Amino acid sequence: MADRFVGGEPITLSFRVTDGDGQLVTDAIVELWQTDGTSSVFGRLPTGEDGTCEFETVRPATVAGGSGGLQAPHVNVCLLARGLLRHLHTRVYFAGDPALAQDPVLALVPEDRRSTLLAHPAPERQGRWLFDVRLQGAKETVFFDV
Amino acid sequence: MKDRSAMAGSQPPLLYPPYRSTTRWAPSKPLIRLPETLSELDAPVYGWWPLGEADNDLTRQSSDEPQGQRIIVAGRVLDEAARPVASALIELWQANAAGRYCHAKDDHPAPLDPHFAGAGRTITDAEGRYEFITIKPGAYPWRNHDNAWRPAHIHFSLFGSSFRTRLVTQMYFPDDPLFDYDPILQSVHDERARRRPP
Ligand SMILES: [Fe+2]
Numbered sequence: 001m002a003d004r005f006v007g008g009e010p011i012t013l014s015f016r017v018t019d020g021d022g023q024l025v026t027d028a029i030v031e032l033w034q035t036d037g038t039s040s041v042f043g044r045l046p047t048g049e050d051g052t053c054e055f056e057t058v059r060p061a062t063v064a065g066g067s068g069g070l071q072a073p074h075v076n077v078c079l080l081a082r083g084l085l086r087h088l089h090t091r092v093y094f095a096g097d098p099a100l101a102q103d104p105v106l107a108l109v110p111e112d113r114r115s116t117l118l119a120h121p122a123p124e125r126q127g128r129w130l131f132d133v134r135l136q137g138a139k140e141t142v143f144f145d146v
Numbered sequence: 147m148k149d150r151s152a153m154a155g156s157q158p159p160l161l162y163p164p165y166r167s168t169t170r171w172a173p174s175k176p177l178i179r180l181p182e183t184l185s186e187l188d189a190p191v192y193g194w195w196p197l198g199e200a201d202n203d204l205t206r207q208s209s210d211e212p213q214g215q216r217i218i219v220a221g222r223v224l225d226e227a228a229r230p231v232a233s234a235l236i237e238l239w240q241a242n243a244a245g246r247y248c249h250a251k252d253d254h255p256a257p258l259d260p261h262f263a264g265a266g267r268t269i270t271d272a273e274g275r276y277e278f279i280t281i282k283p284g285a286y287p288w289r290n291h292d293n294a295w296r297p298a299h300i301h302f303s304l305f306g307s308s309f310r311t312r313l314v315t316q317m318y319f320p321d322d323p324l325f326d327y328d329p330i331l332q333s334v335h336d337e338r339a340r341r342r343p344p
Contacts, residue, residue, distance in 0.1 A: 019170045019171050020169075020170040020171065020174075021170055023170075025171070026251075027251055031309075031312075033309045065184065067183075071184065076185075076309055078309060078312055080303075080314055081171065082167075083165075083167030083168065083170075083171045084160070084167075084168070084171055084172070085158040085159065085160055085162060085165065085168060085172070085330070085333050086157065086158060086160055086314070087312060087314050088173065089180075089309070104184060105180065105184055108178055108179075108180070109178055113175075135170070135171050135172070135173060136170065136171070136172070136173060136174050140173060140174060140175055141173075142175075142178060143173050143177050143178070144177055144178050144179070144180045144185075145177040145178065145179045145180065146180045146185045146309065146310045
């Protein structure tokens with residue numbers, strides 16, 4: 001549902017949201033903010049009964065990283081839900097991307113938590129990526145104060 | 147649309163145990179602060195979805211008028227220096243006069259109003275002003291604690307110029323006797339912030 005993109009490789013980005021008990025969060029709103037290499041793209045979807053929602057979008061390009069470097073391709077995510085007093089910000093990176101090692105934001109994240117920010121390719125279909133949002137627990141997703 | 151780090155006490159904490167779901171939903175680890183230089187991404191250059199003519203008049207979105215007390219909800223969007231924020235997208239959603247949302251997940255047995263969808267949106271003008279026409283929503287029960295009723299409220303969502311200025315909040319009506327029993331309102335610790343006049 002991320003509309004109006006211009007360039008970039010088309011991908012399907014699938015989110016699954018779970019709470020501290022591992023229960024599916026079935027009425028969250030996932031907002032996606034990214035670049036398609038040319039302009040900003042925005043999309044928004046509710047999670048369904050299975051705790052998931054799926055965006056048709058493009059794989060984002062690298063963007064400037066502040067002090068001359070580059071940020072690895074990533075999607076900014078805003079999560080809203082009944083039961084959350086504030087919305088949460090996180091980022092989706094793509095597993096296996098060679099630019100991850102130089103990313104200045106991942107560098108701010110403790111090493112043992114970086115994997116929570118990675119989307120992984122779905123085994124059954126090329127171009128489909130899976131991203132788990134865990135609100136709490138051992139593999140709690142990293143959230144940012146932007 | 148202030149940065150929340152500059153507003154200690156006037157923004158709710160993520161974890162507020164009287165609001166029960168936050169104990170399972172609030173992240174337990176501290177947020178990681180992103181430097182501004184790494185979190186700039188502008189709002190879409192093509193703008194938002196085009197607005198319809200009745201988007202800011204929730205009483206004119208159906209073939210007939212909704213039930214309830216018709217009201218105007220108006221105000222301004224200001225930044226941290228009290229400067230008007232122009233061209234901000236504001237969305238609102240609310241229950242109908244009987245306290246029922248037009249939403250599949252709302253199982254409160256109050257009647258749905260076939261002429262009230264309860265959602266609107268508008269864009270602020272050059273002085274940051276906005277205006278909606280709607281009906282006053284009813285209070286509704288929820289399962290947070292015994293005899294829990296939410297005070298009448300309208301949900302607001304604001305988009306500024308980037309995702310850093312995203313804001314989601316609720317608007318209440320003056321002097322509601324339910325205020326003291328509402329953990330969502332009480333989660334804002336600063337009494338002045340709760341009562342901040344427009
Ligand atoms: Fe509500």
